[in-house]
């Protein structure tokens with residue numbers, strides 16, 4: 001059963017990840033300890049197993065009101081965790097359409113509408129052909145900044161074309177439980193082989209252009225090949241055309257869509273709601289996971305430089321930890337945390353957390369809280385360490401609560417709210 005495979009063994013090096021976990025890195029620990037203890041104590045291990053089977057065979061997710069962690073006392077805030085939806089199989093992205101409706105993707109290629117008011121989860125139809133396998137599948141989902149006027153929903157996925165597999169951005173509108181007016185906006189060129197490093201998050205800049213992150217597809221030198229979309233951020237107009245102020249338009253050696261260069265495998269991308277600055281994180285090799293502040297046209301160094309080292313040899317990457325003309329991360333993590341998902345918290349429900357940045361950790365199964373001053377990380381706190389499992393996505397809800405997706409065979413949507 002998939003769960004056995006997921007939890008098996010030591011942290012997988014990510015060159016092995018497609019085989020070991022179907023994802024970037026496996027668990028550091030066999031099973032999240034407190035989660036296992038909690039499930040056992042609540043007599044819910046059987047429930048969890050059944051939910052996983054239901055998710056895997058198409059039974060799908062179900063509403064839940066369980067409180068896996070009813071009272072957490074942390075450095076700044078007391079909160080509880082409510083499992084809103086259970087039985088998702090490896091969800092990847094979460095996006096709110098309104099106060100009480102959200103979309104959630106499963107990497108398996110399923111898209112669901114979550115209706116909070118009616119406590120319902122509905123599977124949506126009308127998706128394009130998606131190439132699942134390895135780290136690929138249906139990935140991020142995002143809602144147009146002017147959704148109430150135009151109804152557009154954006155999503156990224158891996159797709160087979162031109163003899164390989166690549167990351168694609170598409171949009172569609174929602175009519176009942178069907179996607180309609182599907183438009184493919186962008187596909188990376190060239191595609192790649194294997195199932196690794198597709199990226200991919202979606203964010204909108206203040207001018208409503210869209211930025212997506214694309215991994216190096218497991219071929220590191222592609223990130224410094226500027227005739228190649230792999231290993232970069234790409235910026236587009238919402239209809240897929242190239243904005244007339246993209247940073248490399250006047251450079252014949254660089255593809256017009258490229259917004260940044262030298263990114264390894266970014267799975268976190270979020271706009272700071274007050275400064276309008278784009279923040280990004282990406283997986284490093286062995287160590288060297290990075291938090292970056294994005295500036296148009298910058299080269300973030302992979303694989304010319306990294307704070308991590310070569311998986312196999314333990315030797316420095318490229319020129320080592322710095323290289324001329326390349327941008328250093330704001331923060332890095334060695335050993336790796338395998339970051340995924342990211343949200344700034346601004347809201348009244350957790351005034352203590354105002355302006356903090358929250359990042360999910362896959363390999364260390366926690367939610368990281370970062371305090372930031374003058375664009376530097378000044379303090380870090382691990383929340384829910386080992387409690388829920390691999391954290392795949394983090395979003396700020398319209399209700400000013402934080403929402404998490406876990407990345408397990410039986411996963412959930414979790415709401416963090418004041419106790």
Ligand SMILES: [Ca+2]
Nearest residue numbers: 290300301302
């Ligand atoms: Ca870098």
